[in-house]
Structure formats: structure tokens, C-alpha cells
Amino acid sequence: MSTNTNKIDPEKFLAMLLQYSRDSHYNHINISVRLNRNPAYTRQVMNIKLKRISKKFGNDERLYVSMTAEEGQKFLSLVNRLKEDMFANFAEKITWHTELLERTEQEFGYHQIRERDQYNNLEFELLL
Template sequence: MAKKDEKVNAEEFLAMLLQYSRDGHYNHINFSVRLNRNPAYTRQVLNVTLKRTSKKYGNDERAYTSMTAEAGKQILALINRLKEAMFADSAEKIIWETALLARHEQEFGYRQIRERDQYNNLEFELLL
């Protein structure tokens, strides 16, 4: 019997992700929701990848985490709310303020890489 996935606190996750990416000098955070086509089970998986393109610190790409889309739906909902606020203001970037961040605010942008397709796959990135 499979155990039930724990829900992830969206604000804590995003704050830790932004803090880690800033400390590691990463400038792109890629979110990818894809359908896992394993014949034993079918579920969507949320993958988070960090990318750095820098002459000073070098180029790097690494996987940050992977979870089921069901467990990460609060994260996607939070990013969607922030994205809607950014588009409502017609801004290139948005400032997210929270006490969970060491610096209490973070500026980031949103870029859609792939729209949802017939399998409900989605891919976007946050630009720091």
C-alpha cells in the first residue's frame, strides 16, 4: 500500500528555493510538470532545476527537487498568484515580500517555456 504524499508548504518552499538560488548565484529556476508514463502508475511529476549562466561563477545546472504534482500544487498555486499580480501591474518583474526570507523581499520575473498540452504538461522558469 502506497503511503500518502505530504503536502508542501508553498511559502516556506519558495523562500528556501529563492535563498538557496541566491546563495549559489543561480539566475534561473526551471519548473517542469510532466506526466510520468510508467506502466505501473500514471502521475504527474514536478521537477525543479536550478541554472546558472555566469562568467564570474561559471555555468551550472542541477536538479533541486522532484515531487508529485499533487504534493506541489500549493507551490504552483502560489507562483500563479504572483504571476497574475505581475501581469496585472504590466511589470517585467515582481517583488515578493515575506518574513521567511533573510532579506525579507525577492525580485523575480516569470517566463513561460511551454504551454499546457494534451497531457497537461507545463514548463516555466523564474528569472532572478
């Protein structure tokens, strides 16, 4: 069994992502997991892009982070758990409570863009 120290802490990562998005006025967080078919190696890559659609602050789109899906596995698991809680409660938005955020509570929407396909590709958005 290997111990991979590159895996991220999901709560801290989500808190930093939400805090940065809110402070910089981004209102869409796009998360995509895609298979990288490089002939030298095959692995899944997780990209997180921030998108702002705003008349006041202007439109912008930028890559926040890129990592292997294995490194972001716990983060994806946390988002999946929050999404399942939202659907179980028939709620429109996810409400996440944590002491890691300045405001201790964040509400955001979930929008599935692409379901998992034969290569296990996945894409969804968190709407702030």
C-alpha cells in the same frame, strides 16, 4: 477525503528555493510538470532545476527537487497567483514580500517555456 501530509508549505518552500538560488549564485529556476507514463502507474511529476549562467561563478545545472505534482500543487498555485499579480499590474518582474527571506523582499522574472498541453504538461522559468 484523504489527508495528504506530503504537501509542502508553499511560502516556506519558495523562500528556501529563492534563498538557496541566490546564495549559490543560480540565476534560473526551471519548473516543469510532466506526465510520467510508467505502465505501472500514471502520475505527473514536478521537477525543479537550478541553472547558473555566469562567467564569474561558472555554468552549472542541477536538479533541486523532484516530487509529484499533487505534492507541489500549493507551490504552483502560489507562483500562479504571483504571476497573475505581475500581469495585472503590467509589471516586468514579480516582487514578493515575505518575512521568511533574510532580505524580506525578492524580485524575479517569469518566463513561460511551455503552455499546458493535452496532458497538462507545463514548463516555466523564474529568472533571478
